[in-house]
Amino acid sequence: MAQDVRVLNNNGLDRAITRRACGSMEVLEAQLAADPTQAQRMAAIEAHAQRVLSNPSLQRTTAGTVIIPVVVHVLYNTAAQNISDAQVQSQIDVLNEDFRKLNADANNTPAQFAGLVADANVQFVLAKRDPNGAATTGVIHKLTKVNSWGTNDAMKNSKRGGDNAWDTSKYLNLWACNLGQGLLGYAQFPGGSASTDGVVILYSAFGSRAKFSGGTYTTTYDLGRTATHEVGHWLNLRHIWGDASCGTDQVSDTPTQQTSNYGCPAFPHVTCSNSGDMSMNYMDYTDDKCMYMFSTGQSTRMNALFASGGARASLLTSLGGTAPRAAAPTLATAYPNPASDVLNLSLPTGADASRAAVHVFDLTGHEMKQVGYNGQGQVRVSSLPRGLYYITVGTGTDVTRQRFEKE
Ligand SMILES: [Zn+2]
Structure with missing residues (x-):
C-alpha cells in the first residue's frame, strides 16, 4: 500500500561513502533508549558469555561446526539495486571463508598476531526451507517504493516497504538495500527485539567483486567484508577499539587501541601503549582488502552464543538449511x-x-x-x-x- 511507504530520504541521491561507517552502535543506543528491558537482556547475555569464556568446559567443542541458515531479502527500487543471486552467493562464500579462516589473505596477518587468527567454526548456508516448510532458494527479491533507507529498521517491515524477517530464532536475516546515510551496514546485537534481528548491508557492498565480477559494487567495499563485520556484531562482537578512547571490546586477546582505523594502515600503528593496533581485524573500520582476521578470543565470544543457554543456540536446531523432503505422493x-x-x-x-x-x-x-x-x-x-x-x-x-x- 503506497500510503504505508515512508520515504526516509527522498532526495534521490546517495551520500558518497568516503570511509567505512557502520550504524550498529547508533542503532543500539536508540534501542536501549526506547526499551529499558533490552539492557537487562544484554547484561544477561554478557554474563553468560563471561561464564562460558572463563570455563572451558562450558565451551562448545571444536568438532561441531555451527551451520547458520540465511535468508537474504533483496529490496530494490532500481534495477541496479536488485542484485543477482550470484552476487548474493558470492557474499555467502566470503562469510564462509572469513568465519572458517579459509580466506587467503589471512596470511597477511603480522607475525605478532599470526598465532591468534581464528577459525570461528561457523558456516552459512542459504536457506533451503522456508518457515512454512516449503522449498526456497533463500533469496527474496522485492520491489519497493522506498528509494533510500536509514537505520530505523523500516526495511525489516513489509508495511513500511520492506520485507518481514523470517523466524529470527531459526534464520540469520540479511537485508540488501540502498541503506542511505552514507552507511555500509548495521547489525542488531543479541538481546534486541526478535522482529528486527539481523543485518542490513548496502546492496553495493554486498558480495564480492573478486568472486562474482558481474555484480554491482562500491569500490573499496567490494570484497564482502562489510557483511563479515556486521555478522560479527550479530554474533556479539564489539568494535575492536571498544567504541571509546582506548576502550574495551570485552575480548582479552585483541590489543587495546585508541580508536578506529581507516583505509590500509601500515603496521604497527601504536596507540594506548600497545605494540600495534589489530587494524586488520574484521571489527576495525579498515578497507575490505585490509581486514582479514578474527582473533581466538573473538571466536570464543561468538561461540558462547551457541553454548547451552546461549542467545543464539536455537539456530543449532533450525531445519532452515535442510531441503524439505519431496512431498509424499497423494494416495487414492x-x-x-x-x-x-x-x-x-x-x-x-x-x-x-x-x-x-x-x-x-x-x-x-x-x-x-x-x-x-x-x-x-x-x-x-x-x-x-x-x-x-x-x-x-x-x-x-x-x-x-x-x-x-x-x-
Ligand atoms: Zn560495526
Whole structure:
C-alpha cells in the first residue's frame, strides 16, 4: 500500500561513502533508549558469555561446526539495486571463508598476531526451507517504493516497504538495500527485539567483486567484508577499539587501541601503549582488502552464543538449511465410507483413472470379483454383502489400500 511507504530520504541521491561507517552502535543506543528491558537482556547475555569464556568446559567443542541458515531479502527500487543471486552467493562464500579462516589473505596477518587468527567454526548456508516448510532458494527479491533507507529498521517491515524477517530464532536475516546515510551496514546485537534481528548491508557492498565480477559494487567495499563485520556484531562482537578512547571490546586477546582505523594502515600503528593496533581485524573500520582476521578470543565470544543457554543456540536446531523432503505422493482415497452402491475414487494428481487397477478383497484376502470398476473413478459395490472390505487402487506409481464398509 503506497500510503504505508515512508520515504526516509527522498532526495534521490546517495551520500558518497568516503570511509567505512557502520550504524550498529547508533542503532543500539536508540534501542536501549526506547526499551529499558533490552539492557537487562544484554547484561544477561554478557554474563553468560563471561561464564562460558572463563570455563572451558562450558565451551562448545571444536568438532561441531555451527551451520547458520540465511535468508537474504533483496529490496530494490532500481534495477541496479536488485542484485543477482550470484552476487548474493558470492557474499555467502566470503562469510564462509572469513568465519572458517579459509580466506587467503589471512596470511597477511603480522607475525605478532599470526598465532591468534581464528577459525570461528561457523558456516552459512542459504536457506533451503522456508518457515512454512516449503522449498526456497533463500533469496527474496522485492520491489519497493522506498528509494533510500536509514537505520530505523523500516526495511525489516513489509508495511513500511520492506520485507518481514523470517523466524529470527531459526534464520540469520540479511537485508540488501540502498541503506542511505552514507552507511555500509548495521547489525542488531543479541538481546534486541526478535522482529528486527539481523543485518542490513548496502546492496553495493554486498558480495564480492573478486568472486562474482558481474555484480554491482562500491569500490573499496567490494570484497564482502562489510557483511563479515556486521555478522560479527550479530554474533556479539564489539568494535575492536571498544567504541571509546582506548576502550574495551570485552575480548582479552585483541590489543587495546585508541580508536578506529581507516583505509590500509601500515603496521604497527601504536596507540594506548600497545605494540600495534589489530587494524586488520574484521571489527576495525579498515578497507575490505585490509581486514582479514578474527582473533581466538573473538571466536570464543561468538561461540558462547551457541553454548547451552546461549542467545543464539536455537539456530543449532533450525531445519532452515535442510531441503524439505519431496512431498509424499497423494494416495487414492475411496468415498463415501460406508458405501451402499458406488465407491468414488479420488486419484493422485496426474493418475489416469482409465488405467487404475482396482480390486476389492474381504478381510480374509479373497477377492470379490462381483464388484465392477467403470474405468472413470467409480466402483460399483451394490452386489457386495454387507460387511468390511479392502479396496486396493494401483495407479502405476503407488498402490493404496483402504478399508471400507458396505452397508
Ligand atoms: Zn560495526
